[in-house]
Amino acid sequence: MSLNEQAIRSASANHPRPHNTTFAYGTAGFRANADTLDSTMFRVGILAALRSKKLAGQTIGIMVTASHNPEQDNGVKLVDPHGEMLHSSWEQYATLLANAVSDDSLVATVRQVIQATGVDLAVKAKVVFGHDTRPSCRSLVRAVVDGLAALDTDQVNAGLVTTPQLHYLVRCLNTEGTPEAYGEPTVDGYYRKLATAYSTLATGRHLLPALTVDCANGVGAPKLKEFLKVVGNDLLPIIAVRDSTTQAGHLNFDCGADYVKTQQRAPRNVELVPWQRYASFDGDADRIVFYYADADGVFHLLDGDKIAGLVAGFIMDLVKDAGLDDSVKVGVVQTAYANGASTKYLTEGVPVTCVPTGVKHLHHAAESYDVGVYFEANGHGTVLFSPLTLSTISAHSPSSPSASAALSNLRALVDLINQTVGDAISDMLLVETILLHRQWSPAQWDRAYSDYPNRLVKVLVADRTQFVTSDAERRLDKPEGVQAAIDDAVAKVDGGRSFVRPSGTEDCVRVYAEAATRDTADELANTVARIVHDKFGKGPQPASF
Ligand code: G16
Numbered sequence: 001m002s003l004n005e006q007a008i009r010s011a012s013a014n015h016p017r018p019h020n021t022t023f024a025y026g027t028a029g030f031r032a033n034a035d036t037l038d039s040t041m042f043r044v045g046i047l048a049a050l051r052s053k054k055l056a057g058q059t060i061g062i063m064v065t066a067s068h069n070p071e072q073d074n075g076v077k078l079v080d081p082h083g084e085m086l087h088s089s090w091e092q093y094a095t096l097l098a099n100a101v102s103d104d105s106l107v108a109t110v111r112q113v114i115q116a117t118g119v120d121l122a123v124k125a126k127v128v129f130g131h132d133t134r135p136s137c138r139s140l141v142r143a144v145v146d147g148l149a150a151l152d153t154d155q156v157n158a159g160l161v162t163t164p165q166l167h168y169l170v171r172c173l174n175t176e177g178t179p180e181a182y183g184e185p186t187v188d189g190y191y192r193k194l195a196t197a198y199s200t201l202a203t204g205r206h207l208l209p210a211l212t213v214d215c216a217n218g219v220g221a222p223k224l225k226e227f228l229k230v231v232g233n234d235l236l237p238i239i240a241v242r243d244s245t246t247q248a249g250h251l252n253f254d255c256g257a258d259y260v261k262t263q264q265r266a267p268r269n270v271e272l273v274p275w276q277r278y279a280s281f282d283g284d285a286d287r288i289v290f291y292y293a294d295a296d297g298v299f300h301l302l303d304g305d306k307i308a309g310l311v312a313g314f315i316m317d318l319v320k321d322a323g324l325d326d327s328v329k330v331g332v333v334q335t336a337y338a339n340g341a342s343t344k345y346l347t348e349g350v351p352v353t354c355v356p357t358g359v360k361h362l363h364h365a366a367e368s369y370d371v372g373v374y375f376e377a378n379g380h381g382t383v384l385f386s387p388l389t390l391s392t393i394s395a396h397s398p399s400s401p402s403a404s405a406a407l408s409n410l411r412a413l414v415d416l417i418n419q420t421v422g423d424a425i426s427d428m429l430l431v432e433t434i435l436l437h438r439q440w441s442p443a444q445w446d447r448a449y450s451d452y453p454n455r456l457v458k459v460l461v462a463d464r465t466q467f468v469t470s471d472a473e474r475r476l477d478k479p480e481g482v483q484a485a486i487d488d489a490v491a492k493v494d495g496g497r498s499f500v501r502p503s504g505t506e507d508c509v510r511v512y513a514e515a516a517t518r519d520t521a522d523e524l525a526n527t528v529a530r531i532v533h534d535k536f537g538k539g540p541q542p543a544s545f
Pocket of ligand 1: 360504
């Protein structure tokens with residue numbers, strides 16, 4: 001079968017590439033102001049079709065979302081057959097296609113990708129796509145569909161879904177009818193799988209007070225409500241707030257996981273009831289953070305690091321109680337953003353790896369453990385069970401009634417966790433399960449260790465591509481001289497640590513700083529932000545803390 005060049009050329013003419021814009025594949029795919037993305041979405045449709053053909057017609061996923069970004073942005077995440085992010089070796093092809101300057105050069109680039117990767121055009125491609133609640137999704141999805149049609153692709157429209165639901169669907173579609181079948185390839189199937197596992201784990205336990213969930217006014221709101229209808233309020237008391245998905249400008253605005261984590265405060269205008277549990281999703285419901293206020297109204301964040309500690313400890317206990325601790329070892333993966341106190345706490349009990357920001361890096365590193373717990377501090381993470389570990393858990397014969405109970409809990413946990421990607425709903429259930437089993441309040445969970453005071457600052461720069469990092473983003477190789485200035489600033493601060501890296505989802509550079517006290521952490525963050533802004537910044541200085 002030959003390439004229908006004419007079909008690509010004429011469809012591409014309806015999706016012209018904007019002049020003077022260069023598209024870069026970032027931390028989680030393409031992300032930019034939605035008005036600039038029509039041609040990129042069309043070309044992503046083509047790319048996904050080629051990727052599917054390359055992988056013998058397995059289903060590839062496309063999620064139209066800009067997750068935590070403001071409502072006027074949009075973007076796209078590409079999902080490989082096992083439910084993981086697009087393999088990094090293909091990111092270069094995505095970038096090439098997105099930046100081809102004309103319809104003719106697009107056709108030539110498609111040919112180049114086919115040749116470089118050995119795509120067999122005779123293979124029928126299959127792609128499932130979905131989108132979040134952004135108003136721009138409607139037209140951008142149409143562009144994706146045009147790209148898919150130009151390569152005569154079998155299409156499954158998943159409609160409005162959370163990002164993790166789309167990842168789940170991809171894996172289910174590719175494993176259906178095989179020994180690795182992951183579940184029923186529908187959103188209802190997703191709800192039933194999670195609800196069944198949660199019921200197994202929660203039934204008979206003494207219920208905790210209700211959890212209040214801030215849905216970031218995003219897709220997590222309708223999807224959480226759909227799930228609650230399946231699982232029932234008697235097992236899972238939840239109050240869903242910030243659930244306005246149709247009012248312009250509400251998405252992620254002054255609420256959501258990213259706001260709560262970076263501002264280190266509750267969503268705006270939310271009065272926290274002391275000692276109650278709260279959680280925030282992000283805009284596409286693939287991240288979650290928890291928090292509470294103490295009796296003095298002081299805000300306490302239970303972020304991805306705290307979730308990793310809670311989850312790793314619980315799984316290690318279950319593995320031990322089930323009599324599997326000789327054969328199943330747990331490891332944790334973090335990034336440079338992990339609070340130093342969390343890394344210190346975790347390394348006392350488990351091996352810990354540090355990798356660059358981005359689920360693709362964490363997921364990959366977690367695959368090297370029997371049970372790999374990965375969480376970014378921002379609340380994006382999950383747990384991976386290796387194929388061998390899954391067989392071990394499934395074949396194991398417990399030697400006592402208590403070992404048998406631990407084993408059945410472990411088996412249910414495997415189903416409760418969305419192993420394709422971080423998932424706010426699944427992670428929420430995981431945390432709720434553990435708190436239920438431990439009968440812990442958020443403050444008891446928080447007791448494991450105290451975070452070092454820390455601060456995250458965004459600095460607007462003229463060209464973030466000038467910033468090049470190494471050592472899992474903990475060192476800045478370029479621009480030259482900046483790392484030495486950061487080192488000097490850090491050396492002056494007790495317990496200081498700071499790094500600078502370019503964001504892969506927003507047009508900014510991020511500065512992270514932690515230190516022994518609140519004041520010195522803020523001072524260090526301000527100093528390093530100034531070092532960056534004075535020489536490379538654009539616009540006003542970032543506000544000081
Ligand atoms: C995405 C990625 C995360 C990453 C975050 C911020 O999250 O999936 O792994 O931590 O962006 O990345 P950066 O600091 O490079 O902007 P989301 O939830 O926005 O898709």
